[in-house]
Amino acid sequence: MNVAALATLAVAGTSFAQSSVTIGGIVEIAPFHTGTVTTRDAGAENPEVQRKSTRTAGPNTWATSVLNISGTEDLGGGLSASFFLMTGLGTLPNTNTNAADGGIGNRERxxxxxxxxxxxxxxxxxxxxxxxxFHAFSGAGSATMPGSSYGFSQGHSATAAGDFGHNNFHANANPNANYERQNNLLQFTSNAMNGFTVTVAHGRDSLDRTDVTRPGETKNEYTGVQLGYVAGPLSLAVGINERKGETEAAAAVPFSLGPPTILPVDAVTNSTNKGSLNWVGASYNFGPFALFGHHATREEETTSAGVTTTANDMKITGLGISAPIGAWTLRASANSGKDSRGVGNADNMKLAGHQVSAVYALSKRTSLIAAAGKNEYKRDGAESTAATRKYESKTLTVMHTF
Structure with missing residues (x-):
């Protein structure tokens, strides 16, 4: 085929394939932000310990600063293809703890x-x-600040060092117990039919490491289903999620204490985890204001060396309200619940959180925001021996979307 023929095909292709690329994102900087983490170690008599932080020009207080690159191409016949890359502006090049790697697209791709x-x-x-x-039915303005039940879906560790004003009110020692970002995720979302939409998601992820100083193979699997309904000002939804994982510990290498003694090889030991996160949510827009409500449950079990431990057994209920008043948007939300992951009633914990915010639109893309929030994981009775945590923060921030 000659060059002229190739050029003709190229021109013909542009007649039915239209493509576009968009660059956007969020830049958020807080002129003022305070955060406090209050912890008490296991044992009813242990004193509380506080860590406080006050900073200026800090990012990611109300929202995460990100750079988004997306593109869409018309394939014809009612089909289109698209891509999406989300990069955390505060996490380049390789310090993003929410992903296994850094660089462009470290948050989503x-x-x-x-x-x-x-x-x-x-x-x-x-x-x-x-x-x-369920976060869409919480009424909270920010998933990043404390006071939002969004932390219910995350799997961060129990340590609070440096996490001033974190949104979590609970902790889980298993880093894979996370319903937020998933790798190798396949998700289908249907078009609306008589107000109903269905979303089905499934993801599998594995890593095989044979070095003797590391665990062997790690496998994780996630499945989620969401059913939504919208009719005018009314929105309803229900979500069902399951996770399961397995970690294979590397066997010990035989070695000698001196000829000819050889120690036996230890058997490979496995640890497994399984969990569920289920929720229902509703909202109704009355015009001058909107009301929100949701209820969620989360359970998690881990098994290691034949011993099964309850890592999460939580229930939470939340209410919220949002009111646009001219250039202002005022929000308030609160949630409460219980975690019964411990052994017996002595380890039951109360969950509580609230968030208030005022957003003033300086322009179409720039907003001034004042907000405060708190999430608390506290003992249900003086006899409890479990550790407690409380995250609080206040912020005055400027956010620009582009």
Whole structure:
């Protein structure tokens, strides 16, 4: 085929394939931010310990500063293809703790195919809609600040050093017990039919390490389903999520204490975890204000060396209100619940959180925000021996979207 023929095909292709690339994101900087972490070690008689922080020009207090690059191409026949990359501006080049790697697309990266008749099929690393969908029914303005039940879906460790004003009110020693961002995730979201939409998500992730100083193979699997309904000012949704994982510990290498003594090889030991996160949510927009409500439950079990431990057994209920008043948007939300992960009633814990915020639109893309929030994980009775944590923060921040 000659050059002229190739050029003709190229021109013909542009007649039915239209593509576009968009660059956008969020830049958020807080002129003022305070955070306090209050902890008490296990044991009813232990004193509380506080860590406080006050900073200026700090990022990621109300929202995470990110750079988004997306693109869409018309494939014809009612089909389109798209890509999405989300990069944390405060985490380059290799310090993003929410991902296994750094660089461009360290937070999210995915490819999608959309049918105008059916819906969207998406694959990559991103936040599964069923896993965190309850946050839309919390009434909280920020998922980053304390006071939001969004932390219910995360799997951070129990340590609070440096996490001033973190949004978590609970902790889990298993870093894989996370319903937020998933790797190798395949998700289908249907088009609305009589107000109903269905989202189904499934992801599998494994890592095989044979070095004797590291565990062997780690496997994780996630499945989520969300059913939503919208009719005018009314929105309803329900989400069902399950996770399971397995970690294979590397066997010890035989060695000698001096000829000819050889110690036997230790058997390979496995640890497993399984859990569920289920929720229902509703909201109604009355015009001058909107009301929100949600209820969520989360359970987690880990088994190691034949011993099963309850890592999470939580229930939480939340209410919220949002009111636009001119250039202002005022929000208030609160949640409360219980964690019964311990052994017997002596280790039951109370969950509580609240968040208030005022957002003033300086322009279409720039806002001035004042907010305060608190999440607390505290003992249910003086006899409890479990450790407690409390995260609090106040912020005055400026956010620009582009």
């Amino acid at each position: 995915s490819l999608s195919v959309t049918s105008k008749d059916l819906g969207t099929l998406r694959f990559g690393r991103f936040v599964a809609a069923p896993g965190t969908g």
